[in-house]
Amino acid sequence: MIERVEPRAPLSIRQPALPVVYEPAAAPRAGSVMELPLGEIAGDFHAIAGGKSHHACYELLVANDTPLPVATFAYAAEQSNRRNSITWNAILVPPYSAIAVEIQVALPRRGRPPRVVAELHAEDAKLTLDAGPPYHFSRGIARRATLLFSAALLFAVGGVSIAKTQPHVVALAAPDSVRGGAPFTVAYVLGQAAGADYTVETADGMEVGRGELHDRSGAFALSLPVKSVSTGYDVRVFAHGRFGTDVRAVHVVALASGAPPAKSAAALRVSAVTLDNETVHSGDPIAVNYTTHATVGYVRLIDEIGTVRAEALLSPHGRSMLEAPYVNADQDLRVVVDAQQGTARAEGEVPVRVLRADPVLPGAPAANSLVPVPALAADAVGGAAAAPAQPADAAVASSSDLPVPADDRNLIAVAPVQHKGVPIVVRIGAYEAGLRVAVMGDSGDELEGVDVTASDTSVVLPALGGPQPSRLSVVATYARGFGQETFIRPITLR
Numbered sequence: 001m002i003e004r005v006e007p008r009a010p011l012s013i014r015q016p017a018l019p020v021v022y023e024p025a026a027a028p029r030a031g032s033v034m035e036l037p038l039g040e041i042a043g044d045f046h047a048i049a050g051g052k053s054h055h056a057c058y059e060l061l062v063a064n065d066t067p068l069p070v071a072t073f074a075y076a077a078e079q080s081n082r083r084n085s086i087t088w089n090a091i092l093v094p095p096y097s098a099i100a101v102e103i104q105v106a107l108p109r110r111g112r113p114p115r116v117v118a119e120l121h122a123e124d125a126k127l128t129l130d131a132g133p134p135y136h137f138s139r140g141i142a143r144r145a146t147l148l149f150s151a152a153l154l155f156a157v158g159g160v161s162i163a164k165t166q167p168h169v170v171a172l173a174a175p176d177s178v179r180g181g182a183p184f185t186v187a188y189v190l191g192q193a194a195g196a197d198y199t200v201e202t203a204d205g206m207e208v209g210r211g212e213l214h215d216r217s218g219a220f221a222l223s224l225p226v227k228s229v230s231t232g233y234d235v236r237v238f239a240h241g242r243f244g245t246d247v248r249a250v251h252v253v254a255l256a257s258g259a260p261p262a263k264s265a266a267a268l269r270v271s272a273v274t275l276d277n278e279t280v281h282s283g284d285p286i287a288v289n290y291t292t293h294a295t296v297g298y299v300r301l302i303d304e305i306g307t308v309r310a311e312a313l314l315s316p317h318g319r320s321m322l323e324a325p326y327v328n329a330d331q332d333l334r335v336v337v338d339a340q341q342g343t344a345r346a347e348g349e350v351p352v353r354v355l356r357a358d359p360v361l362p363g364a365p366a367a368n369s370l371v372p373v374p375a376l377a378a379d380a381v382g383g384a385a386a387a388p389a390q391p392a393d394a395a396v397a398s399s400s401d402l403p404v405p406a407d408d409r410n411l412i413a414v415a416p417v418q419h420k421g422v423p424i425v426v427r428i429g430a431y432e433a434g435l436r437v438a439v440m441g442d443s444g445d446e447l448e449g450v451d452v453t454a455s456d457t458s459v460v461l462p463a464l465g466g467p468q469p470s471r472l473s474v475v476a477t478y479a480r481g482f483g484q485e486t487f488i489r490p491i492t493l494r
Contacts, residue, residue: 054106063154098153169238170189180231190216191216197213275288283324286323301324412489418472425461431456
């Protein structure tokens, strides 16, 4: 216990000796508040009923809403010759906390009562509270009001203190990608945490590492497993406290052995995305121009609900071709250029309007129908005798007469005009692992589909029955690394 001997209070005023007076009950005061840059310090010092014989009882209330401790001192400014010290002297109020302390002060046998003062010392600030003369409270409304006020003050300060002492992971930083097996560091900063630890987990939740953190801030070293393919891991830091737990995570990619570190996303850009024609008709080609140093990516045509209507690979020459889908009404779509380089990714897009296709008159051949050009007779003399054209149905049924697609892959070929109740023949120009050919509606749902084997040169999709939309698409998909390639061929069903 620390004792102050012969303390001198600020603004000490000598007064003539007066008899001890016990004042009637009074309304509790509002207290004093000291505002600081780091927060507020509130205090109240007043006399209360009770105490021993020839002693006055005082109550000191202090609420510290700052991140620094506050030192408090309470003492009698004038003491008799026989009582030159007091038994209670100092107490430390922790950050974001409150105290309520009762103080007993000895009263002289004769003369006026001493002046009782409390001092609140903060960093570069001081608050002095004068308790006033002692008196007895009546056990009535005034006492209950004081108790309610004290309880409300402590409850409010306690709530603020609990909120301020919640554990929190303030910051967590790690590189986006590292080499598998190579050590790296993860930096962190904690706030109001009694303990902390970290875990390293795969994407499917399997834990591959764990450790404890003993400092409020710093860094810890990790090394991720070596694998033949790049793998992502989640590094999570947990901050624990009496009032809960906070967690923050960062994603790190462990590159395959021998793979160079990925460039940052800020270095990868897609710029100057333009179209040769911003308005095209259904079935017309869409020429897309762009600038990027990436060599891997896609160029997609996406409708208003997010469905991919056409797709092409990213070209190192900065130009790709898409085919406009058949629509019943004019639609606004967007062309999205998606460039990828390692774990970095960048996008650019431009709008395009696709006009509806003109209706085909009954009996007239469609613009892309498979009606062969009449051949010349080999033995015609004096003129070329034209052979009659084969019907369109016969051309559809023959897979050898299917047109070659415009892309250089020659993956699939299908007649653009099909008939209800007739199987759909699709010619396979090139085989890829996991190749599947299906016919899809406008909503993107698969209506019919079949898997393609390496020996198949053509596949036959079952005939479509029942009510179907007139505009369909034949879609060929196959696996490519961790992604999937898609080729779309629009068809018309009659």
